[in-house]
Amino acid sequence: GQNIDQPTEMTATEGAIVQINCTYQTSGFNGLFWYQQHAGEAPTFLSYNVLDGLEEKGRFSSFLSRSKGYSYLLLKELQMKDSASYLCAVRGFQKLVFGTGTRLLVSP
Amino acid sequence: GAGVSQSPSNKVTEKGKDVELRCDPISGHTALYWYRQSLGQGLEFLIYFQGNSAPDKSGLPSDRFSAERTGGSVSTLTIQRTQQEDSAVYLCASSLGSDYGSEQYFGPGTRLTVT
Numbered sequence: 001g002q003n004i005d006q007p008t009e010m011t012a013t014e015g016a017i018v019q020i021n022c023t024y025q026t027s028g029f030n031g032l033f034w035y036q037q038h039a040g041e042a043p044t045f046l047s048y049n050v051l052d053g054l055e056e057k058g059r060f061s062s063f064l065s066r067s068k069g070y071s072y073l074l075l076k077e078l079q080m081k082d083s084a085s086y087l088c089a090v091r092g093f094q095k096l097v098f099g100t101g102t103r104l105l106v107s108p
Numbered sequence: 109g110a111g112v113s114q115s116p117s118n119k120v121t122e123k124g125k126d127v128e129l130r131c132d133p134i135s136g137h138t139a140l141y142w143y144r145q146s147l148g149q150g151l152e153f154l155i156y157f158q159g160n161s162a163p164d165k166s167g168l169p170s171d172r173f174s175a176e177r178t179g180g181s182v183s184t185l186t187i188q189r190t191q192q193e194d195s196a197v198y199l200c201a202s203s204l205g206s207d208y209g210s211e212q213y214f215g216p217g218t219r220l221t222v223t
Binding site: 041044089095098 | 141143149150151152153156164166167199211212213214215216217
């Protein structure tokens with residue numbers, strides 16, 4: 001079976017750092033994706049990890065530990081526009097299985 | 109170039125009617141995916157196409173749901189005898205290939221409301 005867990009909601013203040021965790025249990029693993037989804041809009045790609053370690057891309061970084069079935073998305077220097085849902089998704093043999101998403105609210 | 113497009117953007121239909129949702133992927137993308145997202149829920153995989161064939165239909169919730177893809181491009185998702193629980197946003201995504209790291213590009217979705 002497939003199970004992906006992430007917190008339902010998080011809050012943070014502008015300029016701060018926030019870490020969104022994702023744990024997964026899947027029958028196959030061929031990479032983990034993070035997507036950002038603003039309310040009423042389609043998801044957009046943020047990052048892809050297939051090997052253990054940290055991938056950095058500007059203000060966003062993503063970490064993967066395959067042995068622990070764990071990933072996190074780190075957002076630095078938070079801006080108001082970062083208020084959105086963040087979806088963790090694990091690639092099995094073909095399809096992408098999504099978690100229910102973490103709704104991040106950034107306040108001034 | 110153009111992104112993934114979907115039509116209609118909104119569809120309201122009466123229970124029991126059939127609906128067709130259309131997806132135009134990015135030109136040259138061989139892989140196409142259909143998902144649905146109910147209010148406050150995550151994305152639920154429905155079906156995946158590689159070219160015109162569908163190697164994975166495991167997410168289709170019932171035999172009322174079907175999809176096809178022609179010419180390796182446009183895809184239609186058909187829902188027969190719609191039920192209220194079919195109300196959701198239906199998202200289509202395409203990727204350059206089906207290899208594991210291929211990023212999926214999503215369309216804006218079709219919001220289906222069954223009354």
